[in-house]
Amino acid sequence: MLRTRVIPCLLLKNESLVKTVKFKEYNYIGDPINTVRIFNELEVDELMFLDIFASKENRTINVKILQDIANECFMPLSYGGNIKSLDDAKKIFEIGFEKVVINSNTFENLQLIEEISRYFGVQSVVGSIDIKQSFWGKNTIYSHHGRKKQSSDIIGWAKQLENAGVGELLITSIDREGSWEGYDLELLKSVTDSVQVPVIANGGCGKVEHIAEAVNMAHVSACAVGSMVVYQKKGMGVLVNFPDRKKLNQVLGY
Template identity: 80%
Template sequence: MLRTRVIPCLLLKNESLIKTVKFKEYNYIGDPVNTVRIFNELEVDELMFLDIFASKENRSINFKILKDIANECFMPLSYGGNIKSLEDAKRIFEIGFEKVVINSNAFNNPKLIEEIARYFGVQSVVGSIDVKKTFFGHLKMYSCHGRKKQNISILEWVKQLENAGIGELLITSIDREGSWEGYDIDLIKSISESVQVPVIANGGCGNIEHIKEIVHKTNVSACAVGSMVVYQKKGMGVLINFPIAEDIVKL
């Protein structure tokens, strides 16, 4: 049985790392390149960088910081943030990233994932959805960093992403993101059971027990982690860290 992948999900704003809570307020974490150096030392297997305001602000991709990150990084990298075209993906892969993460622009251009997957292979594309409960408890998808509600049903959309050629699906609970309360088990379970592609759970992880819970109660193939690897503990200062290998093996 393969070991569950635990992937630090690091949020970019311009050339800084930040950490948000429920996609709203955010704190400065540090320099992304220095952070990569620490994760190199901690022997992390994989890193994901998301420029979370790029689509919302319709900003161009900051290829300079991506190049700086890739030049320093020893492990596989994925990037998401206002990737609009196959040409954008080509530049990202040329820099040294292995995967692209597509969210908002999949709604804007339904052919985008298909074009990238056809050129680079399905293993190169991670489809991403951000989900939030409405006032009445219904689940809705949002794009542009939680600002634009999408009215298509979640299960219908993830099927479309799968048919378009994604190799993985990143599911983020907006309500849990940055909360330290654990993953949304019901959300992850309902979506992961409806698709054939590997699923990455994201949003809410605060400790190794949360990772164990999502692994044992769903069929996720990977867990994205944010707060627990950039802070000492909830309410405490910044400290880049990562679970020891023995604890991950036990998952």
């Protein structure tokens, strides 16, 4: 059995780390470089950095902060945030990142995935899908940090991204994000049942048991964690941390 990756998903706003709730209000977490140093010591599997307002505000990629992060980081890195072209991806990989996470710009240019995947390989591209539920319980894809409504055909879009050449899919529940209530297992399972590429669960993790649920019940390959690794507990102050390895292994059955 392959070990489940548990990936801190860290949100960038300009050159600071923040944490959102349901993609809306956000709190300041701290300096990304100091946070990377702590995760180095904790020996996490990999780190994901998402510049959450880059696409919405149509900002260029902050190469400087990504360079500083890559220089400090010992583990594999992925980055998402208004990647518009193969040249943008080249800059990120040249810095030392292993993967790019692409979301909003795929809706206008799906060929972007194909170009990056063909040049760097499928393992280098993570296709990101943000999903929100309506009042009547219907799931709909949103882009531009939850501001722009897209398709309601989540499975169809997931398959399109898979066919375009993504190596993984990051599935984020906007409604669960920052909630500590657990992943949307039904949503995740609907995707894992329909695609061949690995799926990363995101949005809602509040304890290690939620990770086990996503793996055992929704069959995801990895879990992204946010609030749980930047706060002491729900409603308490900032504390960069990572689940105890023994407890993780225990709940995952290793």
